[in-house]
Amino acid sequence: MNVENLNKAFDNRIRLGIMSILVVNREMNFNSLKEMLQVTDGNLASHLKGLEDTGYLSVNKGFIGRKTNTIYEITKNGEKAFREHLDALEFLIKNTR
Amino acid sequence: MKQELETLQEIRNLMENSSRFIGLSGWSGIAAGCIALIGASLAYPIVSGRLETGGYYSNPEIKTLLLIGLGTFIAALILAFIFTYAKTSKTNIPVFGKTSKRLTWTIIVPTLVGGIFLLKLISYGLYGLVAPGCLIFYGIALFATGKQTVNETRYLAYCEIILGCISLWKIEYGLYFWAIGFGLFHILYGARMWYKYDRN
Numbered sequence: 611m612n613v614e615n616l617n618k619a620f621d622n623r624i625r626l627g628i629m630s631i632l633v634v635n636r637e638m639n640f641n642s643l644k645e646m647l648q649v650t651d652g653n654l655a656s657h658l659k660g661l662e663d664t665g666y667l668s669v670n671k672g673f674i675g676r677k678t679n680t681i682y683e684i685t686k687n688g689e690k691a692f693r694e695h696l697d698a699l700e701f702l703i704k705n706t707r
Numbered sequence: 708m709k710q711e712l713e714t715l716q717e718i719r720n721l722m723e724n725s726s727r728f729i730g731l732s733g734w735s736g737i738a739a740g741c742i743a744l745i746g747a748s749l750a751y752p753i754v755s756g757r758l759e760t761g762g763y764y765s766n767p768e769i770k771t772l773l774l775i776g777l778g779t780f781i782a783a784l785i786l787a788f789i790f791t792y793a794k795t796s797k798t799n800i801p802v803f804g805k806t807s808k809r810l811t812w813t814i815i816v817p818t819l820v821g822g823i824f825l826l827k828l829i830s831y832g833l834y835g836l837v838a839p840g841c842l843i844f845y846g847i848a849l850f851a852t853g854k855q856t857v858n859e860t861r862y863l864a865y866c867e868i869i870l871g872c873i874s875l876w877k878i879e880y881g882l883y884f885w886a887i888g889f890g891l892f893h894i895l896y897g898a899r900m901w902y903k904y905d906r907n
Contacts (some may be wrong), residue, residue: 626714635805639727642805646725685832696718703711 615698617691619664624649624657629666629684629692637670637683658682666691713819728806732794733905735787736897742786743889746779748883754882764834773829794905810855814819817848838881842871857904863896 620626622659627647631638644654669679684692685688753768755890764772795802821844828836846867849860867888 623714623717626718627721630718631725633893634722634726638805646721696715699715703715 615694616702617695617698619661620695621667621692622657624653625661628654628657628661628682629688629695632667632682632684633692635688637681640680640682642680661688664688710884727854728810729904730791730795730802730807731787731856732790733789733897733899733901733903736880736893736900738786738790738897739783740890740893740895740897742779742783743893744891746775746782747886747890749775751860762836762879766851769829777844802853806855810852811855812847813851813855817844819847821848835878835881836875838885839871839874839878841885842874844865845888846871857900859896859899863892866892 620629624647628643631643633648640654640658643650645657647654658667658669662669662682666685668683668685670683671681672681731736750772753772757764792802797820819842824844825837825840828834828840846864846869849864849867852860870884870888870892874881877884
């Protein structure tokens with residue numbers, strides 16, 4: 611295992627943050643993610659879209675009253691990819707010591 | 708290398724914080740403890756005469772004690788909410804977020820069951836078991852929160868459960884145990900939380 615195993619899809623602080631939150635909470639809505647990651651709407655939305663396109667997230671659009679409530683859920687693939695990314699990071703750190 | 712470590716640290720923090728409700732203010736604990744002590748002192752004149760015997764209570768006395776209990780519970784809840792709300796509006800933790808909702812539900816279930824159980828004990832005249840019951844059910848409710856909130860809560864849970872069990876052997880001193888468990892322990896817990904999380 612080496613640097614190659616680091617997943618390019620997670621090559622960004624916000625994407626990594628999204629995956630970290632979803633891997634423990636399974637699903638979360640847009641606003642909660644925004645508050646936890648302290649990012650702007652547009653920034654978060656574009657990264658979520660990216661992860662969705664890679665197939666790591668599934669999106670569920672719903673309503674609370676009249677407000678849209680978009681819920682993001684991690685997919686099996688997403689969880690697997692994230693765990694592998696963490697393993698690669700761990701490996702990297704252990705072996706450069 | 709250093710960058711990878713920072714990344715891992717950040718992942719760890721997000722995983723921890725996103726699944727726990729850490730917004731509970733230390734002042735909430737202190738306030739709840741003070742309210743409990745006030746409640747216990749209000750109940751003392753009614754209970755004190757019967758401390759040795761466990762004794763018999765008339766219906767109006769039971770009503771007064773229930774009102775004191777209910778009032779204490781509601782006042783503590785309201786104050787805890789106010790302090791927590793004040794804290795969460797300063798930090799960025801949503802007070803009605805997913806974590807706090809899940810936490811509330813975890814606490815409500817054992818508390819509600821405990822409430823029904825204790826009301827039934829009272830209606831059967833088993834007054835001596837009320838204080839131990841409060842402590843034990845509350846301890847179990849806190850214990851159930853597990854990893855949903857800060858670790859200190861687990862220690863409070865152990866303390867309440869142990870105190871509740873000990874008080875089963877000394878039911879004539881129920882009110883004292885109640886005051887220690889809900890008053891003193893909450894104040895100590897709140898002070899610890901304040902010192903560790905809120906101070907800055």
